[in-house]
Amino acid sequence: MTELDELYQEDREPTPPPHPRILSLANQKGGVGKTTTAINLGTALAAIGERVLIVDLDPQGNASTGLGIDRRNRNCSTYDVLIGEAPLRGAVVATAVPRLHIASSTMDLSGLELELGTTPGRAFRLRDAIAALNKNAAPDTDYTYVLIDCPPSLNLLTVNAMAASDAILVPLQCEFFALEGLSQLLQTVEQVRSTLNPNLSIHGIVLTMFDSRNNLSNQVVADVRQFMGSKVYDTMIPRNVRISEAPSYGKPVLVYDLKCVGSEAYLKLATEVIQRERELRTH
Numbered sequence: 001m002t003e004l005d006e007l008y009q010e011d012r013e014p015t016p017p018p019h020p021r022i023l024s025l026a027n028q029k030g031g032v033g034k035t036t037t038a039i040n041l042g043t044a045l046a047a048i049g050e051r052v053l054i055v056d057l058d059p060q061g062n063a064s065t066g067l068g069i070d071r072r073n074r075n076c077s078t079y080d081v082l083i084g085e086a087p088l089r090g091a092v093v094a095t096a097v098p099r100l101h102i103a104s105s106t107m108d109l110s111g112l113e114l115e116l117g118t119t120p121g122r123a124f125r126l127r128d129a130i131a132a133l134n135k136n137a138a139p140d141t142d143y144t145y146v147l148i149d150c151p152p153s154l155n156l157l158t159v160n161a162m163a164a165s166d167a168i169l170v171p172l173q174c175e176f177f178a179l180e181g182l183s184q185l186l187q188t189v190e191q192v193r194s195t196l197n198p199n200l201s202i203h204g205i206v207l208t209m210f211d212s213r214n215n216l217s218n219q220v221v222a223d224v225r226q227f228m229g230s231k232v233y234d235t236m237i238p239r240n241v242r243i244s245e246a247p248s249y250g251k252p253v254l255v256y257d258l259k260c261v262g263s264e265a266y267l268k269l270a271t272e273v274i275q276r277e278r279e280l281r282t283h
């Protein structure tokens, strides 16, 4: 092989992705597994070596509570960041999981839309805050993944998340009305892509609360796979009582019970997400 060939080969090595990769957990339906997936996919990614920041963009603050962040430790929250009174770093706290941090939220967030009114650039508040995040980070301490936990509506908060994201990850509950509302969500993604963020893509759809003994669950899976094809991850998250118990202990399920089927599923999902990232980069 000549030197030039070698250089060419080097050039063709997949380049590492620009840090961080920003993914939003979005679905305007409540109770479909957005927060559970943010917490546990975040934990699983951190467990395999990624440096992860979860941004809690739901006024309910379930991601913050589920990771054991006491309300007293939320003096600076994502509200302060979006209103422009603090940098995102200021709202970040470490969790008990190594390499997993969170910017928590408080109920103040629910007033943001009214407060910002028609302020120019109001849809880009989060994008700009994240852009500043890794700037002064020491090497090997910058985040490789930012996961944004969206509220259950298509409001200014979700639009901020979509405008800031490389891609959307949609948790879909295996229930009768699973597909209802999906087209509206996809329409919103399309709108954001054509106006605010041309790079936005759908990373994938993750089926949650799957119950193999339930015929309906199986039918929903078949329908969603037929409708959305390869956009649906192979990994499905089973309905698992350990997953629902863990937040009340302020722990991700992977910490609460590493061996349960729920933990195994989230580890598998993390591997699939990283695999898809690689494919996206080489295409």
Ligand SMILES: Nc1ncnc2c1ncn2[C@@H]1O[C@H](COP(=O)(O)OP(=O)(O)O)[C@@H](O)[C@H]1O
Residues within 6 Å of the ligand: 029, 030, 031, 032, 033, 034, 035, 036, 037, 062, 152, 208, 209, 210, 237, 238, 239, 240, 241, 243, 244, 245, 247, 262
């Ligand atoms: N795979 C699962 N198995 C059992 N319970 C789950 C599972 N995923 C989520 N839950 C429970 O369902 C409820 C709604 O999930 P959550 O992640 O808060 O949804 P969202 O953020 O979309 O509103 C929570 O009580 C959560 O603990």
Ligand SMILES: [Mg+2]
Residues within 6 Å of the ligand: 034, 035, 036, 058, 062, 150
């Ligand atoms: Mg939630």
